[in-house]
Amino acid sequence: MPDPLRKIDDLVDALEELRLHVGPADLQVGDRKVNSQLYISLANACLRNRAALLYGGMGANKTTLVNLLGSAFTDLSFDEVENLMITGHPEQTEEKIVGFIDPRQWSCPPAASPDSSRSSTRPGSSSFDEGAEAIQVLWTPWSRSRWKVINEINRFPSGKQNLFLELLQKRKVTYAGKTLDLGDTCYFATMNPDFSATYPLDEALLDRISISVPATQPDFLASLALAEREKEVWELAESLPRFSSEEFERLPGMVAAVSLDSQVELSIISLLRDFTLCERAPAFDKTQLSGGSKPSRGLCAGCHYFNNPEVCCWQVDEGLSDRVRQDLRSYTRAMALLLGLDSSESKIEVLRAVAPYVIWHRVSPNRTMLERPPYYGARRLLYVKDLVEKSINRTLNERGEMNMIFARAVDGEISPRVALEELSGYDDPIARLDYVRALERMV
């Protein structure tokens, strides 16, 4: 069987040669530069049950790129992949998205169709379930597909967005009492900036979107390259390398085989705690905050970490959930696999590159910081990237001594009291709010 990674390289080359994707190399990973939109989409294709969001204005090659990749990875034609996709608009209904009750079941005996054979009853028996047992649901091709694209997700009204929340959470879809197990699926979504016809995505749904990448309009050189494209996209898509189903199924296993060393694991956990810890939040957990009690609403006034540019806690309103940890691990592995980076140093570089894309859509930076030098303004991703950089550098350099003290106390090499005394000299949120509390419980 040919190596799927080699085929991915061929796919990248083909996309460029056929002028199907000509984005700039804007993602620096160690000493390599690649296109963020393409490589993050590829990383998502190597994973299962993670959702990638492509965010950008109209015509930025978001949907087309995802459909081209879908065509290559699932060995379907470009048209077939396009037909699988669902697109957001206010009149979109659950029936059109997931499935509908088969009207034929009342006019003729139920046929054991392959569609309905996939469905199963929900666990737990009730009169409703017993009644539903007889109902046949015809699941839409989108529901049954292992490559799910939700186009213009923010054109779905808020109520209908809840459907995707449930879908991404449970990996199952339920209709008329019947449940369809979605299995291992690649999820992609696209989204435009706020227009008059769009609806805001709620925070819970955003948290379930694993990674988000901005898609920009082609620059001058890219536009020249696109001008050379003479055939239609669907015609060119026929020339892309195709993956067999075995090759496509092998990819998640290859990603899982990539190991992450302690340095990366420690940096991921510290990064999460840097964003989540808050001295003034219940249980020091910023995810517990709501309404007016947020850093941007004056919660941090007078806190001694406030205005310290090296500390993340006051600079963003939201804490990060444990899903972020899982996503950081998955995408670091996937990107390291795609770029063939094995060493410990290169994996930490992969984490530095990937982490901003995993975090930036989940947090709201403090606006005052965006308006100060170096004037990030609307460049939220760049701002989060700088925060990530600070956190990782701090963990790898300055936190060494305090981490060792804590580790020795946990392992029983020194007494918790001595460790507490030592750690009291470190003015670091993790030492003060996590380590000291843990040691106090041990005393």
Next chain:
Amino acid sequence: MKLKGFMDQAYEGKVRGEKRLDEKKGEFLLGFEDLAQRLKERPKRAEVEDLAPRDADSIVDLVISASPKDKREETIWGILSSLAAESISEPLFIPPRNFAGLELKRGTIILDGEAPASGPKARASGGAGQTSAPWTRAHHLGEKMSGGRLVVRGGAGDYLGQEMEGGGIVCISCGDYAFRNMTGGWGVVKGDAGNYLGVGNSGGRIAVKGRAGARAGWLMRSGRIWVRKDAGDYLGLMMSEGSISVVGRAGARAGWRMKGGLIKADGYGPEAGAEKVGGRIFRRGAL
């Protein structure tokens, strides 16, 4: 895997499991530079004390032979000077350097002679409100003192007796921010004091036999300031408690926005007590 093993792998042995200090404790010191190298970026008094020689003569020799190069080394030297003064029964005579008498607890230090010009912060005097002196002034003298005596036989620079909790300081004159955030002890300036004398004080006593610069007693919460000659503008600015007594005249806007406390002076410049919320301002002749 144990957590220490995890951390060891993460830092690849770059961080010592035990503090550098513990490993080096009791080892032979090659000199001041050796001592400074063994300490971390912001050394504490206890850490310097652990590494410093035990016998009084060695520690005094170390203080006299040292030539600190930067602020970090100056603070180490300052703590060492205090340790030396505490270890001997007679006064310690040393040349004035920045941070001399830092965190002094007992004993006496007499700073005599000209400050070595090699110090990074040593500079010619010239702070507002003070007479120029032919010698270079050392800064941060007697900072965070909690006991003992510090005598400066010359002019002190800025931040004299900052955050002092106890003990006493005598000097000929001083620069700006003298006795800032003082909570206890006393200070005597035989000549003139610079600007911002006794800023944010919450205790202690200060006597100036010459003039005091602007904003003396700014944000003062407690304690006493006595000035024999004139005081500059904004005397007792926004003070909330304590007393300031000026035998001469005070400058403009004395007691501006003061919330409490007492100011006495022989006369006042314009707008004395402007926007005053509380406290009292007296003219000495009117008492």
